[in-house]
Amino acid sequence: MTYEPQEFMDILLRKAADAGFLQAETFFENGRSTEIQILEAEVSMFESSVLQGVSFRGLQNGQMGYAFAEELTDSAMVFLLDQAAQNCAVLESEEEETIYQGDTDYRTVSVFSDDIDALAFDTFAQMGLDLEKKILAADTRIVAVDHCFVSYGSAVSQIQNTLGLHLLHASNLMFVYANARCEENDQVKTGDSYWFGRDLNTLDISSLAAKVVAETTGKLGASPVPSGKYSIILDASAAADLLSTFSEIFSADLIQKGFSLLGDKMNTQIAPEFFTLRDDAITEKSITAIPFDSEGVATKNKILIDKGILTSILHNRKTAAKAGTKSTGNGFRSGYKGSVSIGPTNFYIEPGEKDLQSLFLETDNGLYIKELAGLHSGTNTVSGDFSLSCEGYVIENGKIGRAVDQITFADNFYLLLHKIHRIGSDLFFNPPSDAGSIGSPSLLIRDVAISGD
């Protein structure tokens, strides 16, 4: 038989005690998604889902074993208890992982909008069709809109355990995206832009279309620059991408196990004195907010790098116990399939005072890097080394010049932090990942190795 979620969790936690678990916890997620894709003035794809999944973790022999399932049946219950026990038997963790009774207070957040939850198929289709039409009409050099979609997703997660903790968090988000292709003089270029949010009043299809067109046609005429050392402005979104990739070096787990070079840098200067990095789960600057982590620990506002000095790292309960400190509320799972690990929330570099135009003037001559490619492969978070394909523009006499492509930007993340010369005022958050969003302003960086012609 198939159980309702609450009934399933109640029975599972009761059975866990009989199965010899000293502590037990369930993490349940369910969600709904809808997406429409547009191609050549029609809805080419409609996608919709209703999904659920449950993770069980339990303590036996001093080890915390996990298992997950996507069915809420008797056989799934047997599977979860049996597999978690088998996993407890093989684990050799030196530090004990335990469940948590919860905090007395949690901040309240509002990250679920009934308005976007109620939107109908026709509204999605109209937005997408309008966006594609406006992009194609804007410029004769645009030959196609290869990807255009409007999507919606909602998720509810629940933590329940044998210490009496029972927490629930619901969120939803809408996303509108288009990628266009343009051609001129035998050169093909693609470019994209997107909108995400919960308040449709902030979605302007015309201005989104204009952004897609500008991102795409702006690349025409691009060619490499000679290899050498350059001053660059790393655009806010690209800077956030790079920061996102290296955010894991702040994980206490990787630091304790020796896979991050931040281990021996606590309370030392690792960035310029005008550089401050925060991890704040609830801030009006970001659209994502979460009151507690996947262990039920209340999230906090933390300064990780304070005026260039490394002052804090990200902990879950297990790493905090090992370090003799308190969890920072960063014990997140990547959904019910993952075990409790460490992840950032809203993780961002604090903005400076100068706008992008002032940064161009200050750079005088150099490169404006707008996009990085190959972040999953061209970066090594253990060494800090990276080498990435990138695109952007020349900066000449303080102004944007011709487009640049087929170049790479290579450095070491730890060395790069010291080369940051100025931080812009244009703080930008990339689309959310698990528990938050990664943000950065544009960064003026000196003496960067560019490979090209």
Place this chain on the structure above:
Amino acid sequence: MLSEYTIERVLEAALSKGGDFAEIYLEETRVSGLSFINGRVDKASSGMDYGIGIRILEKTKSVYIFSNDTREENLIRMAVDASSSLQSVPSGMTVQLTPVMNFVSNPCMIPPLDVSKSRKADFLRRACAAAKEYDPVISQTSASYGDVQKNVMIANSDGLYRTDSRARTRFMIEAVASSDGEKQSGYFGPGSGKGFEFIENFPVEQTAREAARIAVAMISAKPCPSGKMPVIIDNGFGGVIFHEACGHSLEATAVGVHASVFDGKLGHQIANPLVTALDDGTMPGEWGSIAIDDEGHDSSRNVLIENGILKSYMIDLLGSRRMNMPATGSSRRQNYQFAPTSRMTNTYIAAGTSLPEDIISDTPYGLYAANMGGGSVDPATGEFNFSVTEGYMIRNGKIAEPVRGATLIGKGSQVLMNIDRVGTNLALAQGMCGSISGSIPTNVGQPMIRVSEITVGGRE
């Protein structure tokens, strides 16, 4: 699993308000994994995926609905809702399934589910120990093991009714070398479309020492130089260059909507005549092999490029409708949460005639890329990148000093023409490939090749 009667009713419901083709993909997957950090079992996981995807096509429009709730009344409701979204006219089609055909993509001598966790752990313990003992500068080790047993059922309104049993096993080892406040890492991740026998017969210690050797070589390496130069890319994972520079651009996902640099190029020379390349999902026991694809059709061996001439694309059902060409058994997806699309299986450049030692001795100056990481591509422009994880300079026809990893970039259409040597030592290597139908296991492969000029993204 669902009864034949239920499947037929759901398929008919999916066509009740419109659509000319309906398909069901039902999946039950068991996954298990273990990871070792610094010689101890750090994580042990187990899970069960279960869900269904219902797809409806009407010409080139598609609808895809997926859920974990496979109760008949829910499936019928989902199917009718999906059909309604087409806002079309019903065809009145009835569905009659043909007798079921059962396939086994990956016959296992030792089914991974039958192997105890402790036996799996022993194997990782040996790997970590071998990597640690390789050299005193090895400061950290990490190893992991994962297996997947996936059972799928695919049925469609044409009457196709097939099941497939798929198993995969993979092992990964990473070694970290530390010196003077710096760290470098070396990595290998061999995998197979076999059972646990793959792991039992695998040279664990040797592979672990190879990962350690790379970390040690790179900790003393200087940054790589920048600029355009000849690059020799060794066999195995070096094939990632073809995967990125060409493979993705030959998928119907891109070609079917004219968003590929190789659209309209069948019969044209797109690569140096030395280059012959294939995508072959039928290779027994390989990581990317499948008996049937995720639309239920037989997997096949497709010659993509023969002596530099483009011979075939990789095409799924939707792509075949868009391109008016037959499908090639290339439809794949990560799981029921993705509609299937054209993807690669085992994709490689065939062996040539140059001896690897001759390729090196014929190169006065350049970069020798001994081991590679992953990469990415924009199929519409052909602009690709992939990373070198172990590199050496070549000076006067000899392998000289090690240089730290750098990314290589270029445009697919140019780099394929610039392959001017193809070696004899073909080997395949395992990777996970990400695209719109999710992350799937694919093999890349090639013998040693030389590219006459490519941009090397170094730091000097």
